[in-house]
Amino acid sequence: MRRLMVASAGFLAVLAVPAFAADPAVDVPMTAPGFDWTGYYAGLQAGYGWGQSDVSVTEGAPFSIAPDIDGGFVGGHVAGLWQFDQAVLGAEADLNYSSVGGTTVSALGSTFGTDIKWFGSVNAKAGYAMDRLLVYGIGGVAFAGIETSQVAVRRSTARARMSAGPWVPAATTR
Numbered sequence: 001m002r003r004l005m006v007a008s009a010g011f012l013a014v015l016a017v018p019a020f021a022a023d024p025a026v027d028v029p030m031t032a033p034g035f036d037w038t039g040y041y042a043g044l045q046a047g048y049g050w051g052q053s054d055v056s057v058t059e060g061a062p063f064s065i066a067p068d069i070d071g072g073f074v075g076g077h078v079a080g081l082w083q084f085d086q087a088v089l090g091a092e093a094d095l096n097y098s099s100v101g102g103t104t105v106s107a108l109g110s111t112f113g114t115d116i117k118w119f120g121s122v123n124a125k126a127g128y129a130m131d132r133l134l135v136y137g138i139g140g141v142a143f144a145g146i147e148t149s150q151v152a153v154r155r156s157t158a159r160a161r162m163s164a165g166p167w168v169p170a171a172t173t174r
Helices: 002-021
Strands: 039-052 055-057 064-065 068-084 087-103 110-128 133-150 153-167
Touching: 002 087, 039 087, 055 133, 068 110, 087 133
Parallel strands: none
Antiparallel strands: 039 068, 055 064, 068 087, 087 110, 110 133, 133 153
16 A cells, blocks of 8 residues: 555656646746946045145246145045936036145245145946946036145135046946
């Protein structure tokens, strides 16, 4: 009796195997859908900057002096990307507090200085997505609050310039 039950169970199991090869009841895509770059993000950044400033004086005898500047900065950014098929459009803005600055002494003994108090940018992005790889260009306006000084005389200005460049980020999350 026991042999009959085991044989019957084995026979039924063999009959059930072809059912696993049947077509699924729902349409299942053959490949997983591609990565979607649509989304918003915000973050913080910090860094260190260095270079030279050009201080030109046009009153009296014109001359130019270039103090070395360096220092840190900290700030934040917000951005958004929207994907339409392979096209990706986006926008981003950042603003940073800066302690980048420096002074130098001229041949006549006067001290000149430059301090970058803050800087930021507002940019638009446009690109082409290839699954987890995004190739895009970015362009917009960059601006900064710059303070120049000569001994006890200080002058503050805000300057704006165009910004542009290419980027190629890759997604690393699932």
